[in-house]
Amino acid sequence: MSRWKPDARGRLEQAALELYRERGFDQATVTEIAERAGLTERTFFRYFADKREVLFWGQSHLLELYVNTIANAPASASPIEMVAAALEAAVPIFEERHELAQQRQAVIDAHRGLQERELLKRNALAAAMANALRQRGVSDTIARLAAEIGVIAFTTAYARWVSAPSEQDLSRLIRESLDQIKAITAGA
Amino acid sequence: MSRWKPDARGRLEQAALELYRERGFDQATVTEIAERAGLTERTFFRYFADKREVLFWGQSHLLELYVNTIANAPASASPIEMVAAALEAAVPIFEERHELAQQRQAVIDAHRGLQERELLKRNALAAAMANALRQRGVSDTIARLAAEIGVIAFTTAYARWVSAPSEQDLSRLIRESLDQIKAITAGA
DNA sequence: CGAGTGATGTCAGTCCATGACATCACTATA
DNA sequence: TATAGTGATGTCATGGACTGACATCACTCG
Numbered sequence: 001m002s003r004w005k006p007d008a009r010g011r012l013e014q015a016a017l018e019l020y021r022e023r024g025f026d027q028a029t030v031t032e033i034a035e036r037a038g039l040t041e042r043t044f045f046r047y048f049a050d051k052r053e054v055l056f057w058g059q060s061h062l063l064e065l066y067v068n069t070i071a072n073a074p075a076s077a078s079p080i081e082m083v084a085a086a087l088e089a090a091v092p093i094f095e096e097r098h099e100l101a102q103q104r105q106a107v108i109d110a111h112r113g114l115q116e117r118e119l120l121k122r123n124a125l126a127a128a129m130a131n132a133l134r135q136r137g138v139s140d141t142i143a144r145l146a147a148e149i150g151v152i153a154f155t156t157a158y159a160r161w162v163s164a165p166s167e168q169d170l171s172r173l174i175r176e177s178l179d180q181i182k183a184i185t186a187g188a
Numbered sequence: 189m190s191r192w193k194p195d196a197r198g199r200l201e202q203a204a205l206e207l208y209r210e211r212g213f214d215q216a217t218v219t220e221i222a223e224r225a226g227l228t229e230r231t232f233f234r235y236f237a238d239k240r241e242v243l244f245w246g247q248s249h250l251l252e253l254y255v256n257t258i259a260n261a262p263a264s265a266s267p268i269e270m271v272a273a274a275l276e277a278a279v280p281i282f283e284e285r286h287e288l289a290q291q292r293q294a295v296i297d298a299h300r301g302l303q304e305r306e307l308l309k310r311n312a313l314a315a316a317m318a319n320a321l322r323q324r325g326v327s328d329t330i331a332r333l334a335a336e337i338g339v340i341a342f343t344t345a346y347a348r349w350v351s352a353p354s355e356q357d358l359s360r361l362i363r364e365s366l367d368q369i370k371a372i373t374a375g376a
Numbered sequence: 377c378g379a380g381t382g383a384t385g386t387c388a389g390t391c392c393a394t395g396a397c398a399t400c401a402c403t404a405t406a
Numbered sequence: 407t408a409t410a411g412t413g414a415t416g417t418c419a420t421g422g423a424c425t426g427a428c429a430t431c432a433c434t435c436g
Contacts, residue, residue, distance in 0.1 A: 003401045004414065029391065040416060045393065080372050112308070119307035120300070145344060145365065146372050152336045156329065177333065182373040184268050184334050185366075191432045192383065217422065231384060233424065 009047045009057075011037035016054040021103060025051075025111040052117045055104060059121055063128050065090055070132035079138045083129060083150035084178060091170050094158070098167055105162045126151045153177035197235045197245075199225035204242040209291060213239075213299045240305045243292060247309055251316050253278055258320035267326045271317055271338035272366060279358050282346070286355055293350045314339045341365035 005011070015036035019028035030051055034044045048054045069086040077085065094101060108114040126147040133143035157173035193199070203224035207216035218239055222232045236242045257274040265273065282289060296302040314335040321331035345361035 008414080030393090031391085041392090042394090042417080043415060046415085049393095051392070078372075115311070116304045116308045119311055120304045123303070123307055141344065141365075141368060142372060145340065145369055148340045148344075149337070149369065149372060152333065152340070156333060156336075177329075178373075180329060181333055181337065184266075184330060184337065185370040185373050196383080218424090219422085228385060229423090230386080230425090234384085237424095239423070 005038060008037070008039060008043065012039065012044055012047055013054055013057065016051075017104065017107065020055070020107045025107065025114060052114055055108065055114065056117055056121050059125075062090055062093065063125055065093070066125060066129050067132045070129060070136065073136070075136075079133055079136075079142055079146040080149065080178070082133060082136065083146050084153075084174070086129060086132075087150055087154045087174055088171055091174075094161070094170060095167075098162075101162050122151055122155065149178075149181060153181060193226060196225070196227060196231065200227065200232055200235055201242055201245065205292065205295065208243070208295045213295065213302060240302055243296065243302065244305055244309050247313075250278055250281065251313055253281070254313060254317050255320045258317060258324065261324070263324075267321055267324075267330055267334040268337065268366070270321060270324065271334050272341075272362070274317060274320075275338055275342045275362055276359055279362075282349070282358060283355075286350075289350050310339055310343065337366075337369060341369060 012033065016028070016033045019033055019036065022028070030044050031041045033054075034041045037044075044054075048057060066086040066089070069089040070082045073082040073085050108118055126144075129147035129150060130140075130143040133146060134140060138146070153174055154177075156177045157170060161168055161170045161173055200221065204216070204221045207221055207224065210216075218232050219229045221242075222229045225232075232242075236245060254274040254277070257277040258270045261270040261273050296306055314332075317335035317338060318328075318331040321334060322328060326334070341362055342365075344365045345358060349356055349358045349361055
């Protein structure tokens with residue numbers, strides 16, 4: 001038997017989600033989370049920068065997927081098509097975890113501070129995609145705007161997908177959002 | 189002479205901006221801010237929910253302006269035109285305070301936590317505009333997307349306007365961003 | 377003139393977050 | 407196989423953000 005139980009990070013993530021659901025984010029202390037995971041408060045803060053981050057750490061590899069997809073998109077694609085391809089590529093990751101996504105989102109929706117963090121993560125995704133677009137030769141402003149538009153389309157679609165009682169096709173919802181954005185701007 | 193010096197809130201705002209600029213957000217304690225304003229820490233927290241909010245409280249009346257502008261837009265206007273009109277209406281408020289905007293933005297750009305708060309405020313603006321659009325009969329999804337697009341256009345334009353050494357026409361920058369968004373989506 | 381009222385102060389307490397240092401199973405290598 | 411790391415974790419101390427409960431006291435109003 002090894003010295004420590006494996007997957008400390010995963011145990012902390014699970015304990016945190018449980019406690020945030022049971023008593024709400026503010027009522028759950030870091031000490032409690034750590035205890036439930038069989039660790040100490042200090043160790044919690046070695047894995048996660050703060051009490052909120054524990055709900056978002058898993059997103060870090062999404063960013064990589066988005067960036068790689070844009071980097072490998074066909075040269076013929078327009079900026080918004082590259083972004084759409086990236087969003088599409090990540091769909092399976094979400095569809096495998098619909099229930100977890102619902103639980104997690106309910107916790108976030110109940111707390112301003114968590115919504116803040118979610119927006120920051122979204123912003124980071126947009127910035128990373130913009131950067132990837134720039135490396136494909138897209139001008140700075142167009143890259144930023146295309147990435148932001150993509151994030152909006154995804155966010156809108158994701159919100160509907162998460163809150164839907166029966167599971168819908170996330171890809172289709174994303175495409176619908178992009179089409180609607182196109183219609184809105186064209187109509188001006 | 190009245191019992192207290194007037195404008196406690198304003199004094200706190202100014203003291204906070206000064207200290208955040210002098211030593212950075214993390215190094216400035218609330219106690220110091222309150223002392224510089226001739227008050228106590230406890231009073232700071234009566235005016236502002238937390239240490240970040242002091243930089244954003246002033247935006248609260250912007251929201252009102254956006255909402256009113258959309259409420260009074262001509263019935264013939266499209267959703268995105270209503271949003272553009274709202275953004276346009278707020279331009280003078282910013283143009284009167286270019287230097288303050290620069291100082292404030294420098295502080296925010298230097299601190300993740302403040303960027304988070306800024307995103308939350310932006311999100312609140314988008315939500316308020318979406319709501320105003322809904323009351324003008326726009327469907328829920330279109331209202332949300334149009335408001336978000338408007339916020340992106342504004343954010344992009346504002347970033348350029350703030351960082352520009354010589355003062356540019358913010359209205360023009362906003363219109364340019366909207367045009368670029370239109371081009372990006374149309375090209376898909 | 378006395379009873380509020382409201383902005384501010386005082387005090388005690390909780391929890392988040394971090395730095396410094398200790399522990400000790402495991403590993404590598406001489 | 408002895409020994410010197412190594413790294414994940416624990417322990418301890420501390421500071422600072424935030425909150426609730428209660429005190430103060432110039433001002434106002436009847």
